[in-house]
Amino acid sequence: MLQNLKQSLIVSLWFVFLTFPLMVIRVNTMDQVVVWRWMNMLWVALASFILSYLWRYMLTRQQMRKAVAEEGGETRSKLQLLLEDMSFRYKAMGVLLLAALIFPQVFDTYQSTIMISALIYVVLGLGLNISVGLAGLLDLGYVAFFGVGAYSYALLNHHFDLGFWITLPIGGIIGCLFGVVLGFPILRLRGDYLAIVTLGFGMIFKVVMENWSSLSFGPSGIANIDKPSFFGMDLSLADSTIYIYYIMIALVIFTILVTNRLKNSRIGRAWIAMREDEIACVAMGIDMARTKLSAYALGAFWAGMVGVLFASKTTFINPASFTFMESAIILSIVVLGGMGSILGVILGAFILILLPEYMRAFSEYRMLAFGAAMVIMMIFRPQGIISNLRQTYQYKGLKGKTNNG
Amino acid sequence: MEYFLELFFGGLTRGSIYALIALGYTMVYGIIQLINFAHGEIYMIGAFVALIVAGVCTIYGLSGISILILAAIIAVIYASAYGYTLEKVAYRPLRGAPRLSPLISAIGMSIFLQNYVLLAQTPDFLPFPRLIPDFAFMEPVAHIIGSPELVILVTTMVTMILLTLLIKKTKVGKAMRATQQDMDMARLVGVNVDRIISLTFIIGSALAAIGGVLVASYIGQVNFYIGFLAGVKAFTAAVLGGIGSIPGAVLGGLVLGWAESFAAGYISSDYEDVFTFGLLVLILTLRPAGILGKARKQKV
Numbered sequence: 209m210l211q212n213l214k215q216s217l218i219v220s221l222w223f224v225f226l227t228f229p230l231m232v233i234r235v236n237t238m239d240q241v242v243v244w245r246w247m248n249m250l251w252v253a254l255a256s257f258i259l260s261y262l263w264r265y266m267l268t269r270q271q272m273r274k275a276v277a278e279e280g281g282e283t284r285s286k287l288q289l290l291l292e293d294m295s296f297r298y299k300a301m302g303v304l305l306l307a308a309l310i311f312p313q314v315f316d317t318y319q320s321t322i323m324i325s326a327l328i329y330v331v332l333g334l335g336l337n338i339s340v341g342l343a344g345l346l347d348l349g350y351v352a353f354f355g356v357g358a359y360s361y362a363l364l365n366h367h368f369d370l371g372f373w374i375t376l377p378i379g380g381i382i383g384c385l386f387g388v389v390l391g392f393p394i395l396r397l398r399g400d401y402l403a404i405v406t407l408g409f410g411m412i413f414k415v416v417m418e419n420w421s422s423l424s425f426g427p428s429g430i431a432n433i434d435k436p437s438f439f440g441m442d443l444s445l446a447d448s449t450i451y452i453y454y455i456m457i458a459l460v461i462f463t464i465l466v467t468n469r470l471k472n473s474r475i476g477r478a479w480i481a482m483r484e485d486e487i488a489c490v491a492m493g494i495d496m497a498r499t500k501l502s503a504y505a506l507g508a509f510w511a512g513m514v515g516v517l518f519a520s521k522t523t524f525i526n527p528a529s530f531t532f533m534e535s536a537i538i539l540s541i542v543v544l545g546g547m548g549s550i551l552g553v554i555l556g557a558f559i560l561i562l563l564p565e566y567m568r569a570f571s572e573y574r575m576l577a578f579g580a581a582m583v584i585m586m587i588f589r590p591q592g593i594i595s596n597l598r599q600t601y602q603y604k605g606l607k608g609k610t611n612n613g
Numbered sequence: 614m615e616y617f618l619e620l621f622f623g624g625l626t627r628g629s630i631y632a633l634i635a636l637g638y639t640m641v642y643g644i645i646q647l648i649n650f651a652h653g654e655i656y657m658i659g660a661f662v663a664l665i666v667a668g669v670c671t672i673y674g675l676s677g678i679s680i681l682i683l684a685a686i687i688a689v690i691y692a693s694a695y696g697y698t699l700e701k702v703a704y705r706p707l708r709g710a711p712r713l714s715p716l717i718s719a720i721g722m723s724i725f726l727q728n729y730v731l732l733a734q735t736p737d738f739l740p741f742p743r744l745i746p747d748f749a750f751m752e753p754v755a756h757i758i759g760s761p762e763l764v765i766l767v768t769t770m771v772t773m774i775l776l777t778l779l780i781k782k783t784k785v786g787k788a789m790r791a792t793q794q795d796m797d798m799a800r801l802v803g804v805n806v807d808r809i810i811s812l813t814f815i816i817g818s819a820l821a822a823i824g825g826v827l828v829a830s831y832i833g834q835v836n837f838y839i840g841f842l843a844g845v846k847a848f849t850a851a852v853l854g855g856i857g858s859i860p861g862a863v864l865g866g867l868v869l870g871w872a873e874s875f876a877a878g879y880i881s882s883d884y885e886d887v888f889t890f891g892l893l894v895l896i897l898t899l900r901p902a903g904i905l906g907k908a909r910k911q912k913v
Contacts, residue, residue: 226694229687230661230733235668237740242669248733267706346713393898400648401897403716404852407845408890419883532841536720543717576728582721587706590714 216260223256224249270588308457312450320453324521326561327456328514333541333553334463335510340539341548342476343503344483346403348535349410352390353383353508355530357515359417362430362525372436376516383512384505391504395497398486410535417527429526433519452521459517463510468550470506479503480548544585546592555593615757620878621871622758626831628870629769633824634847635854635862636776637817643793643857644813645708650719651699652821653844654726657837659692659822660829661730664741667830671742681744685826689819695726696818697811705807723841730837738836741829761831772823773863776816780859789813793857849893855906864904868892 231248235241312320332354339345357379364370364378394405417424424430435448436455443451470476478499481489490496519525537560545556564574634656641649663684670680703722707715748760780786791799792809800806828843829835846869854865869889876888896904 222698226691226698227733229665229691230658230730233665233669234734235665235672235739236735237664237668237671237742240672242672270706340713346716393894396901397897398901400642400646400856401852401901401903403648404848405890405894405897408849408893411845412887412890415884415886532845533724536724540717540720543713547713572732573728576725576732579721579723579725579728583703583718583725586710586714586718586721587703590707590710 212261212264215264216257219260220253220257224253227252266588312453317446317449320449322562322565324449324453324456326558326565327453327460328518328521329538329541329557329561330460330554331463331510331514332538333545333557334467334550335507335514336538337507337542337548337550337553338467338470338479338510339503339507340542341553342471342483343479343500345500345503346400346406347504347507348403348407348532348539349413350406350507350511350538351530351532351534352410352413353386353511354515354518354534355413355417355527356386356508357383357512358519358525358529359424359430359515360512361516361519362433363423365433365519366430372434372516372520376513379516380509380513383508383510383515386512387504387506387508388501391501395500407532407535410530410532414527414530417530424527427526427528429524429528431524433523433525435523436520452517456517459514464550464554471548471550475499475502540582544582544592546594549592549594552592552594559593616878618757620874622762623878624871624874625867626762626765626870627874628850628867629766630824630828630843630866631847631850631869632863632866633769633772633827634821634843635851635866636773636859637821638848638851639854639856639859639862640789640813640817642851643859644789644796644810645704645715646712647704647715648719648848649704649814649817650716650844651703651722651726652817653840653842653847654723654730655692655696655699655818655840656821656825656843656847657835657840658695658726658730658825659688659818660741660825660835660839661734661837662691662822663688663826663829664739664835667742667744668739676742676744678744678746680742681826681830684744685823688826689822692818692822692825693815696814696821699818700811700814705810723844727837727840734837736837738834741833741835743833744830765827765831768823768827772820776820777859779816785809785812846889849889852903853893853896855903858903858905858907861903861905868904 228249231252232245234243234245236243311323332350335353336347336350339347339350360379360382361370361372361375364375370378390406390409394402397405418427420426435443436452438448438451478489478494481492481494482496482499482503486496489499518529522529541556541560542553543556544560545554546552560578564578567574567577570577634652637652637655638649641647641652666684666687667680670676670683699722703718704715707718745761745764747755748763751758751760751763780789788799788804788809789812791802791804792806796806799809824843828839847866850865850869851862852865853869854861854863856862869892872892873885873889877885880888900906
């Protein structure tokens with residue numbers, strides 16, 4: 209007890225020292241004034257004292273859980289056991305679908321708009337999940353594909369008056385093509401080199417869009433993009449929001465179906481094999497180039513498609529929407545939710561997008577909390593909210609036969 | 614020719630700053646194979662602390678290059694403290710976790726530190742007091758290389774020589790090299806690996822803070838967001854030179870600095886960042902382990 213107290217005191221003193229110049233002194237070199245905020249020192253001391261207690265408690269609990277896992281104890285949480293129950297799964301899916309369908313009827317346009325952006329991130333997360341979660345190719349510039357989709361709709365709509373429904377697949381295909389083109393130079397790269405090059409692609413996209421004014425209209429962006437048409441009818445703002453919401457629901461369901469099928473397909477298993485061990489995977493006769501490129505292309509496809517929808521929802525896009533922060537958020541959705549797990553990614557997107565939305569009252573602190581949450585999550589639950597379970601196969605016919613023999 | 618020389622020295626100045634920050638990335642990566650995404654934020658905190666010290670001093674009527682040195686020393690102390698704490702809080706509990714976990718933790722820390730400075734201080738750009746005087750002996754060449762550039766070049770060169778001596782000649786340096794080569798083996802022969810890792814973070818952060826102070830006093834303004842781009846570019850420099858290799862980081866920084874300077878001077882300054890990353894992609898496709906990096910043969 210005394211030991212603990214002493215330790216927390218030291219931590220508290222350390223943080224007081226650490227935050228002293230930034231929290232206590234505020235200097236304005238423009239107006240030549242210095243403000244000393246001594247009260248902040250007290251708050252820092254108190255907060256770090258309490259937090260250090262909490263931190264140590266959590267760490268010891270974590271250690272204990274690890275010890276249990278090593279002894280072969282039950283490591284799956286109750287939630288996971290529940291999810292493995294198929295009949296519960298179907299019931300839950302039905303309830304969720306129903307809730308999703310009546311959502312815009314119950315809540316107002318504002319809520320639907322927020323929900324649309326959360327759903328956009330669900331699709332983005334599922335797309336990135338293909339390259340990061342399944343194929344193990346870390347992509348820090350995923351937002352570029354999203355931007356490519358958004359810009360292709362904006363430009364096609366601006367110059368050629370193409371409608372939403374025609375451009376939706378076109379956007380996906382253009383995103384796909386970009387995935388292949390950008391995938392080529394990085395076929396030989398691994399791990400962190402891959403991360404920095406993809407980050408570079410993201411930055412290049414933004415810089416080019418900002419400066420190539422004759423194509424992209426520069427930083428001022430493109431305005432007055434058409435909303436999706438509903439059999440040629442003009443919809444009011446509220447109606448068109450609801451309409452986009454339903455399109456988005458359909459797109460999410462489509463994405464879930466396709467990615468789920470992909471995950472268990474031949475190519476999906478090739479991705480997982482590649483993630484686990486590249487050399488063994490090649491030795492088994494899997495074409496490395498094709499597998500990698502297909503992971504990029506199929507991941508980028510969703511980003512391109514949902515980019516089209518994003519442009520039609522906001523009716524205005526500019527390069528500022530496609531920064532590295534977006535890529536980081538999408539990546540955190542995948543990692544926080546649980547890499548490779550579709551349900552996890554969906555949950556992750558809702559938590560990461562909706563929480564900050566509803567915490568607008570604390571809007572100043574939400575990015576601070578966001579960063580801290582990422583760190584805490586990684587330390588105390590690195591496998592994500594819902595960890596991915598390996599597909600296992602059981603031969604059901606076997607049991608009866610062995611009994612006879 | 615004069616224009617060429619101006620760009621040459623501009624690129625050299627810029628590149629030596631990149632190299633200084635890149636060293637922190639490369640040292641950390643060499644030991645624990647982690648992209649320390651929050652390294653750019655340490656650089657920013659270094660610059661901010663220096664701004665606060667220098668600002669308080671100038672407001673109370675002190676000025677001159679000695680204030681800059683004082684500010685730099687305090688900035689280095691604080692940045693090292695932040696680097697040390699960062700490793701203890703965000704990375705140490707994750708040792709042995711899958712590769713992506715510490716990376717995400719690092720991105721989270723970077724966002725956290727940016728917003729911490731934003732909330733504790735200000736979102737605006739703050740002017741950094743001008744503390745480097747114009748040296749009289751620099752008068753004849755002032756149109757090619759100014760006094761601030763000279764200060765930057767001399768400081769970075771001295772810092773790098775000291776770092777090389779530390780790593781090559783001292784016992785601690787030997788322990789660092791041993792840890793980099795094989796962590797388990799180093800532990801077996803009695804190296805306190807945890808302490809070496811902490812020390813690496815402290816040294817890397819100190820270098821970043823020196824870079825931060827130099828850039829802040831050279832460009833003349835600071836805000837909470839300067840760390841991001843500087844961090845990304847310095848990391849690019851580290852990868853370019855071959856991550857994990859200390860001469861590689863210096864070389865990568867200089868190559869990047871020159872490439873940017875010449876591309877901006879002769880082609881177009883709008884697309885500066887495109888050249889940076891274009892160069893990166895080009896070099897990595899030709900040499901996937903960077904200029905000086907050793908391609909590791911994987912054994913199965």
